[in-house]
Amino acid sequence: MRRPLPRTLRGQLTAGLVVLLALACLAVGVSTALALRGFLLGRLDLQLTASGGRFAASLEHEARPDADNRPDTRGQADATFGARLLGGEVTRAAVVDDTADRSVPLTADERRALAAVPTDGRGHDVRLSTLGIYRVVAVPGDDRDVLVTGLPLHPVEDTVHRLEAVEAALFGAALLVTGVAGALWVRVSLRPLKRVTAQAAEVAALPLASGEIAMPAPLADADPGTEVGQVGSALNHMLGHIEDALVRRHASEERLRHFAADASHELRTPVANIRGHAELALRRVGPLPGEVRHALQRIDAESRRMSGLVDDLLLLARIDAGRPLAHEPVDLTRLILDATDDARAAAPDHVWLLDLPDSPVVVTGDAHRLQQAVGNLLANARTHTPPGTETTVALTQEGTGVRVRVSDNGPGIPQALQGEVFGRFVRADHARSRATGSTGLGLAIVHAVVTAHHGTVTVTSRPGGTTFLLTLPR
Ligand SMILES: Nc1ncnc2c1ncn2[C@@H]1O[C@H](COP(=O)(O)OP(=O)(O)OP(=O)(O)O)[C@@H](O)[C@H]1O
Ligand SMILES: [Mg+2]
Structure with missing residues (x-):
């Protein structure tokens, strides 16, 4: 409607x-x-x-053609109507026509209407079929007659x-x-209101969720004396608060980021030292007691895992801090071939399939980081699926973009995890993960690396198959 x-x-x-x-x-x-x-x-x-009914009074009751008895039309306006009534009956009715008089034929209704006009000397409307509507006044005449005079309305x-x-x-x-x-x-x-709206729309379009936000300048002419000005000044206040909150949040994010970067950087050396000493101790000449050997092996394995974790954290902290990535031509075809070879060597009981275009596909970016991203996807296809699972890595070029698709026919990612799988330390089974050495940083790194390359990564998963799709600009 x-x-x-x-x-x-x-x-x-x-x-x-x-x-x-x-x-x-x-x-x-x-x-x-x-x-x-x-x-x-x-x-x-x-x-x-x-x-005063002079014209009506001059009308004879009986119309006679002799010249002496002509009605008195002197000084009467043209179209003046006159009628003379006797005993409630109209005896003569005439109208001044070009200073002469002319008889007016009346219907029975009109006669009745004229007879009904009260002799109060006031104006009344009467419709005459030959003349139209007339304003008439009736006055009593000299010889008990009634004189009706009218003028057209x-x-x-x-x-x-x-x-x-x-x-x-x-x-x-x-x-x-x-x-x-x-x-x-x-x-x-309403122009100031338009400015307020534009301002609010501009703020609404800002990516307020994260990062450093440059708020638009406050409205200049927010005159609190006007209604629109009040809205504007309320908006200015609100923007001020939002800006304050965003600055604080950004500062705390920065601090956290620096802390993560510093902490992981500081941890690298001691972890590497622990690892080195454990290796050294294991390589010592002469027999070691069984328990000591086992303990040293555990120290070696855990410190390896720890250094991997520290490296992952440092990488994430660096990407978060906006550290520039390398900007070099990367042969994705070669990169995928190598990564699949590594995966095949690490899990020979899985089936690894490739679907690559004939000519090499080259993108610009950081080869080492991209290799890590693809490696993490293949590691997931290896570690989170049972032996015999088939994994296909496909590479396609589409217009200005390149797509890398890693799909397996494994058990799929638990439904509850799918929305947040690219988050940090997100993994399915914590108890089991700890045993297998998984930390839940693999996909977070994939996401961070691909986003830093201005690409996207998506996942579709159901029981019976998982597909990761990376899109990178060329
Ligand atoms: N191909 C897959 N099939 C089934 N589940 C998967 C697959 N890929 C990821 N997942 C699930 O998503 C979770 C997060 O993956 P992610 O790579 O981020 O961490 P992780 O593999 O557990 O640890 P990390 O990679 O740091 O060693 C995994 O714990 C796993 O439950
Ligand atoms: Mg992983």
Whole structure:
């Protein structure tokens, strides 16, 4: 259903203005027309009363053609109507026509109407079929007769109609001008509101969720004396608070990032030292007691895992801090071939399939990081699926982008995990993960690396298959 009112405030104000003005014009028009009509009728009645029924009185009851008895039309206005009644019956009725008189034929209804006119000397309307509507005044005559004198009403009606036409034209023009000028005026008055809206929209479009945010400058003309100014100044206040909160959040994010980077960097050396000493101790000449050997082997394995973890954390911290990546041509075909070879060597009981284009596909980026990203996807296909699982790595070029698809027919990612699988330390089975050495950073690194390359990564998974799709710009 169409709305009867315009939706915008501007439209509503303009429409309201025009409607109000139209109502005012209508009221003025109707009242002036009524007043003018009343005034003209009053004058007509006055004129009729002043004539005192002289024309009617000069009408003989019996129409006789002799010249001496001609009715007295001197000084009578053209179209003056006169009738003489005797005993409630019209005996003669005539009208002044070009200073001469002329008999007026009357119907029975008209005769009755004339007879019914009260002899109160006031004006009454009577419709005569041959003459139109007449304003008539009846006065008692000398010989118990009634003298009815009338003047046509149409000049009054014509004047009133004329006034109505002039008013309609004037009011129409006034409405048009008011509509246009009012629309412009409302538009100008609401301009500050538009600025407020634009400001709010600009803020709404900002990526407020993360990072350093440059808030737009506050509205300059937020005059608290006006309603729009109040909205503007409230918005300015709100923006100030938001900016404050964002600056604080950004600072705390930065601190956390630096802490993570510093901590992982500081951990690298001691972890490497532990590893080195464990290796050294294991390589010592001479037999070692079984328990000591086992303990040293555990130290070696755990410190390896720890250094991997520290490296992952450091990489994430560096990407978070916006450290520039290498910017070199990377042969993705070669990279995928190598990564699949490694995966095949690490898990010979899995099936590894390749779907590569004939010509090499080259993108610009950081070879080492991209290799890590693809490696992590293949490691997942290896570690989170049972032996015999088939994994396909496909590479396709599409327009300006390159797609790498890693899909396996394993058990799939648990439903609860799918939404957050690219988050940090997100993994399915914590107890089991710890045993297998998984940390839940693999896909977070894939996401960070691909995003740093201005690409995207998505996952679709169901029981019976998981597909990761990387898209990289060329
Ligand atoms: N191909 C896959 N099939 C089934 N589950 C998967 C697959 N890939 C990832 N997952 C699930 O997603 C979780 C997160 O993966 P992610 O690579 O981030 O961490 P991880 O493999 O557990 O540890 P990390 O890679 O750091 O050693 C995994 O723990 C696993 O439950
Ligand atoms: Mg993994």
